[in-house]
Amino acid sequence: MKVLSAKPVDGLPLGLIDSGATACMRARTADDLVVGSRSVSLASGRVNMLVNAGGTLLVDPEVSGGSVEDIEPIVSLSQLIARGCRMSWVGSACQLWHPTLQKVSVHVLGGCPRVHRRVAEALIEDLE
Numbered sequence: 001m002k003v004l005s006a007k008p009v010d011g012l013p014l015g016l017i018d019s020g021a022t023a024c025m026r027a028r029t030a031d032d033l034v035v036g037s038r039s040v041s042l043a044s045g046r047v048n049m050l051v052n053a054g055g056t057l058l059v060d061p062e063v064s065g066g067s068v069e070d071i072e073p074i075v076s077l078s079q080l081i082a083r084g085c086r087m088s089w090v091g092s093a094c095q096l097w098h099p100t101l102q103k104v105s106v107h108v109l110g111g112c113p114r115v116h117r118r119v120a121e122a123l124i125e126d127l128e
Contacts, residue, residue: 015073015120017080017087017096017106017113024079024124025049027071028058054128073120079127087113100126 028034034050040057050058059071077087084099094113096104101122106113115123 013069013072013117014107014109014114015075015117015123017077017115017120018074019077021074021076022078023051023055023057024074024076024127025057025059026073026121026124028060032058034058052128056124056128073117073124075115075120075123076127080123083127098123098126 023038023040028050032052035053036051037048038051038057039046040049050060052058061071080087080096080098086097088095092108092111094106094108096106096113096115098104101119104115104119104123106115108114
Protein backbone atom coordinates (compact mmCIF):
# COMPACT_ATOMS: atom_id res chain seq x y z
CA MET A 1 0.00 0.00 0.00
CA LYS A 2 1.46 3.34 -1.05
CA VAL A 3 0.58 6.24 1.24
CA LEU A 4 0.74 9.82 0.03
CA SER A 5 0.74 13.04 2.00
CA ALA A 6 -0.67 16.44 1.15
CA LYS A 7 1.77 19.27 0.57
CA PRO A 8 2.71 21.07 3.79
CA VAL A 9 1.03 24.33 4.79
CA ASP A 10 3.22 26.94 6.46
CA GLY A 11 6.06 24.42 6.10
CA LEU A 12 4.27 21.93 8.37
CA PRO A 13 2.98 18.47 7.31
CA LEU A 14 -0.75 17.83 7.46
CA GLY A 15 -3.36 15.32 8.56
CA LEU A 16 -6.77 14.77 6.96
CA ILE A 17 -10.15 15.13 8.71
CA ASP A 18 -12.22 12.50 6.87
CA SER A 19 -16.02 12.38 7.04
CA GLY A 20 -16.02 8.97 5.35
CA ALA A 21 -13.53 7.30 7.69
CA THR A 22 -14.98 4.92 10.26
CA ALA A 23 -11.64 4.74 12.10
CA CYS A 24 -8.57 6.92 12.48
CA MET A 25 -5.32 5.95 10.81
CA ARG A 26 -1.72 6.86 11.56
CA ALA A 27 1.82 5.55 11.28
CA ARG A 28 2.71 2.67 13.56
CA THR A 29 5.35 3.43 16.18
CA ALA A 30 7.60 1.16 18.23
CA ASP A 31 5.40 1.82 21.29
CA ASP A 32 2.16 0.61 19.67
CA LEU A 33 0.52 -2.53 21.00
CA VAL A 34 -1.13 -4.25 18.05
CA VAL A 35 -4.26 -6.15 19.10
CA GLY A 36 -5.33 -7.47 15.72
CA SER A 37 -6.01 -6.62 12.12
CA ARG A 38 -9.01 -5.46 10.16
CA SER A 39 -10.04 -5.59 6.52
CA VAL A 40 -10.45 -2.05 5.18
CA SER A 41 -11.91 -0.76 1.91
CA LEU A 42 -9.70 1.79 0.20
CA ALA A 43 -9.95 3.39 -3.24
CA SER A 44 -7.35 0.87 -4.40
CA GLY A 45 -9.29 -2.12 -3.00
CA ARG A 46 -9.47 -4.08 0.25
CA VAL A 47 -6.41 -4.40 2.47
CA ASN A 48 -5.74 -5.80 5.93
CA MET A 49 -4.46 -3.23 8.41
CA LEU A 50 -3.12 -3.54 11.93
CA VAL A 51 -5.27 -2.16 14.76
CA ASN A 52 -4.31 -0.92 18.23
CA ALA A 53 -6.41 -1.17 21.40
CA GLY A 54 -8.02 2.21 20.66
CA GLY A 55 -9.29 0.97 17.28
CA THR A 56 -6.87 3.10 15.28
CA LEU A 57 -5.61 1.64 12.02
CA LEU A 58 -1.82 1.48 11.93
CA VAL A 59 0.33 1.74 8.83
CA ASP A 60 3.76 0.18 9.17
CA PRO A 61 6.18 2.53 7.38
CA GLU A 62 8.49 -0.37 6.49
CA VAL A 63 5.66 -2.29 4.82
CA SER A 64 4.27 0.78 3.02
CA GLY A 65 7.66 1.59 1.55
CA GLY A 66 7.94 4.99 3.17
CA SER A 67 8.79 6.69 6.41
CA VAL A 68 6.62 7.90 9.29
CA GLU A 69 6.71 11.37 7.72
CA ASP A 70 5.28 9.97 4.45
CA ILE A 71 2.11 8.71 6.16
CA GLU A 72 -0.58 11.37 6.47
CA PRO A 73 -2.68 10.73 9.58
CA ILE A 74 -6.42 10.46 8.99
CA VAL A 75 -8.82 11.60 11.72
CA SER A 76 -12.33 10.15 11.61
CA LEU A 77 -14.83 13.02 11.69
CA SER A 78 -17.58 10.70 12.98
CA GLN A 79 -15.39 9.79 15.96
CA LEU A 80 -14.65 13.47 16.60
CA ILE A 81 -18.38 14.28 16.56
CA ALA A 82 -19.07 11.38 18.96
CA ARG A 83 -16.36 12.84 21.24
CA GLY A 84 -18.21 16.18 21.34
CA CYS A 85 -16.44 18.09 18.57
CA ARG A 86 -18.29 20.27 16.07
CA MET A 87 -17.36 21.01 12.49
CA SER A 88 -18.98 23.68 10.36
CA TRP A 89 -18.55 24.93 6.82
CA VAL A 90 -19.09 28.55 5.82
CA GLY A 91 -18.60 28.87 2.08
CA SER A 92 -15.27 27.22 1.34
CA ALA A 93 -13.94 27.71 4.88
CA CYS A 94 -14.13 25.06 7.56
CA GLN A 95 -14.05 25.36 11.35
CA LEU A 96 -13.45 22.64 13.95
CA TRP A 97 -14.23 23.09 17.63
CA HIS A 98 -12.89 20.58 20.18
CA PRO A 99 -14.09 20.43 23.83
CA THR A 100 -10.51 20.64 25.16
CA LEU A 101 -8.48 22.22 22.36
CA GLN A 102 -11.28 24.72 21.59
CA LYS A 103 -10.99 26.23 18.08
CA VAL A 104 -8.74 24.12 15.86
CA SER A 105 -7.13 25.73 12.82
CA VAL A 106 -8.33 23.96 9.64
CA HIS A 107 -6.92 24.34 6.13
CA VAL A 108 -9.12 23.34 3.19
CA LEU A 109 -7.09 21.90 0.31
CA GLY A 110 -8.89 20.56 -2.73
CA GLY A 111 -12.14 20.68 -0.78
CA CYS A 112 -10.73 18.47 2.01
CA PRO A 113 -10.27 19.72 5.58
CA ARG A 114 -6.76 19.26 6.92
CA VAL A 115 -4.99 20.19 10.14
CA HIS A 116 -1.29 20.31 10.97
CA ARG A 117 0.10 16.80 11.56
CA ARG A 118 0.80 17.42 15.26
CA VAL A 119 -2.83 18.48 15.75
CA ALA A 120 -4.09 15.40 13.86
CA GLU A 121 -1.88 13.18 16.03
CA ALA A 122 -3.18 14.88 19.20
CA LEU A 123 -6.80 14.42 18.05
CA ILE A 124 -6.17 10.72 17.33
CA GLU A 125 -4.45 10.25 20.70
CA ASP A 126 -7.46 11.86 22.40
CA LEU A 127 -9.79 9.45 20.58
CA GLU A 128 -7.68 6.41 21.49
